[in-house]
Amino acid sequence: MALRPVQRQSVSDQVFDQVLSEVVDGELGAGDPLPSERRLAEVLGVSRPAVREALQRIAQTGLVEVRHGGATTVRDFRRSAGLDLLPRLLVRDQRLDTAIARSVVEARTQIGPLIAALAAERGGPAAAAALDEVVGRFASTSDPVEWQRHALEFWDVVVDAADSLVYRLMFNSLRAAYEPAVPALGALLTDEVGLLEPYRVLTAAIGAGDPATARAAAERVLGPTAASLLGAFAELGEE
Amino acid sequence: MALRPVQRQSVSDQVFDQVLSEVVDGELGAGDPLPSERRLAEVLGVSRPAVREALQRIAQTGLVEVRHGGATTVRDFRRSAGLDLLPRLLVRDQRLDTAIARSVVEARTQIGPLIAALAAERGGPAAAAALDEVVGRFASTSDPVEWQRHALEFWDVVVDAADSLVYRLMFNSLRAAYEPAVPALGALLTDEVGLLEPYRVLTAAIGAGDPATARAAAERVLGPTAASLLGAFAELGEE
């Protein structure tokens, strides 16, 4: 039996999703007014507080602007939304947006080495020890999905070692976008399983306080995955 | 008369701020339960819907987890919060957190060149023309605050040229954190006013499709500002 936790969706969650889709999918363009809260409540068959909670959450992400007395209007999310919106954009209607996915992989490949270099500057032996522990758990896994989870865990420790709040929060946002896709992506990344050596080099470089080597090792860690994923996205995009 | 728009704060905004402060300032640690909605409403002297709207917004940022039937608990924001939280963390109680500010400047200095290189690969002459237009407006400004605003505008166009949604959203998040501080930071950045040449070089490199030069030019654009700011933060931190 493969049991998973049942997933509940409250009324306001559903309103949130529906309105978000309208905004993100371009049904409503920047500057367009949303229907009034009362109208939305009526159309969706829910109470006004439920609608309000959803709208407030959407406003929190910067997608709409609600003005007391005036209409709630849609903002240009390319201009006003933050990185927290990424998970919602990456997978829409349970389908992966390959153009955005490419952008995620690209950013990951470029920023990862920066973080690795910082980690080498600041992490020290303590960080290396923590990384060694993660690498140890790596060794015994052959399942690609589990491998990716360990890779995330590894980077989590690297980010900690880099001791930068901005990179920490960036990583959290990217992880929130990446993690739900891991099960689907695992099948594409079977070749990477077992390639432990770059991780060891990176760990050693961080332990030795050698930023340049760490940067290079990070590129070797991230490169193959990036190549596999970008190739797969290219195929998907052509279909 | 120096008049500014009056800033309104709704009841739920105030609840949002207060609870957020409790969480972020560590009054409530990870795992701790929040008071119940009814209790919060009573203590703060507001209605329960107002409390709920605030809590839903906080939950949206990943700072707390609310479970139907159970208590709403605080999450470790270093683990679960996204980049959108940055503005709230950077300036707290109307004071700048210098450690975080350092992290912001650092990330900006490292990521900017990456974006510039991408812009050179993808922007082309159209991007260069748009940048030229911004640079033109640069030339006639002597006020450091206005100079910084133009710099933000310049980078906005560069990010557009890079054609990467992830960097776009990152930039938006960082901008949201940086922009409110610009008036206060302007006084520290008087030396940069008039240093137009690096911007011109960067614009030319993007127009010519030369990523390596663009990267180097971006470093020259960002370097001086970073140095000034980091120096100022170091002094502030010692006080």
Add this chain to the structure above:
DNA sequence: CAAGGTTATCTGGTCTGACCACTTGACCAC
């Protein structure tokens, strides 16, 4: 005719009090 005030009617903001749905833990029977 232009400028400024008035008013009707939209919009979002807040409150009240009730009820439903879920979780938790204590207690009880087996």
Add this chain to the structure above:
DNA sequence: GTGGTCAAGTGGTCAGACCAGATAACCTTG
């Protein structure tokens, strides 16, 4: 121990009312 029952506390939702700001049409008024 195991499972069932139940009460109390929590968040989720609803209805209806009223407050407060924005907007535009419609007046006055000079």
